[in-house]
Amino acid sequence: MRLNELSSRLSQWFSPEAPLSDIVISSRVRLARNVAGHKFISRCNEAEKRKILEMLKETILSLNESAQGWLTPLGDIFFIDIEHGSGLERDLLIERQLISRNLAAGKGPRGVVIAKNELFAAQINEEDHLRLAVFAAGLNLDKCWGRINDIDDAIGKKVKYAFSPRLGFLTACPTNLGTGIRVSVMLHLPGLKMTDQLKKLFEAAKDMNLAVRGLFGEGTEAVGDFFQVSNQVTLGISEEKTVEDFMTLIIPKIVEYERLARDRLLVKDTNILDDRISRAMAVLKNAKIISSHEAMFLLSNLRMGINMGRVKEISINTINELFLLTQPAHLQINKGQNLDAEQRDILRAETLRAKLN
């Protein structure tokens, strides 16, 4: 599998047919694990890191055999060496949410095993020895949990995890201690943004021990109104309860507020709404030079327009595809060459015009 096979197509978790996918883009469950008898990554020397990497890599690559009893097979899985990969390859994997910035920026032997369908990724030697992740389109956390639980059991039978009956799975940072589970949901919330209610959401999230961060931007400042909501408490709450809270309480509530906000816009501020959508369309269809920040912002408005039935001639799939294709590493890998910022802005505008006109 070559990375440019990834870069030219859409991630499966970007599917418009999934539950609530107009607002909930995707679900992810990750588990943090460490191998017993080894130091955590920050205290490992190169040789120890290599030993851990080789062992976990072999174990995970052999999972296809144990996967036969599973409901759906894992599909083709392959290893990508991050230590020796190029910066552009690392950026591509970050843009596709398959690895973290932390893994990309790390030192020494490290890598990721990913499924060709991009619904599974196992980062090795990130902050912990192993960070398993399973993805799904829309609100599908229970499915993610079932799958990752199977994978984790299969690995746990071959590798001895660092575990204490009292504290659970032992992690490099005490904030992941216990279940080591991080349940995340990617949300598109332009309605709450336009009606100025995001602050309320952030405050409520804080009260409920949830983390909210912008998805494509840096820090909490979101570009294009995409947010990721995730749990923070991993000790004293079971995996099932964490998932259930998200599936039945937290996310449905946020989705409800977003829908109310959109309904209000449709009733009270149709002109403002349509103006915003039309301007987004006009710029995206005609610009000759466009930054990734501006493209993201306008694509977000257009996505809202399609989901609210104000734009009929463009499919949501086209927009989802453009979110990935217009990112810097995607542009360069698809073009087959390194480009500076100005060249990228020109190519981005070209890509948008070609897909939208």
Next chain:
Amino acid sequence: MQCELCKTRTATVHLTEIVDGQRTESHLCQNCAQKEGITIKNQLSLNELLSSLIAAHQESDEQSGTESQISCPVCGITMEMFRKQALLGCPKDYEVFEKSLRLIIEKAHDGNLTHKGKTPGGVPLTAPEIATDEQAEVKNENKSDSTGSLQAEELKKLLEKAVCDEDYELAAKLRDQLKALEQ
């Protein structure tokens, strides 16, 4: 705040009573409180508890003070190094720095300190070994001897937690249970 009864002196005794879920507050000066038969001693158990809590914290600070002198025999990190990079060096650190980490863990996990959830490989934890009859008898004896103090310990812990959580209604109930037990 003025005393509700004499309306001259400053109220220094603040009494919250919860009877059948009904909450009443009174604010009295020392004199009127004594006249009303509210002995300060009786109502101070929560305050006493608070100060004992603070003392316990200080104690744990002192203990973690000794922890801050040591480094982990496996990975070599110290608490100071952990504070700088927020990452531990090895699984053993959770034992070596148990006291210092306790507060951090509690804070990060909404007051929880015990794991609930899956175990490695989906294998349930092995049940504790079944003791021989003789051992079991000894254990039972010990148990019956210490049941009273155990309960009191348990109640005290719950009470501390209730005070920490500012759940005073529960705290008051627990306090009464403790008192009954001690009598």
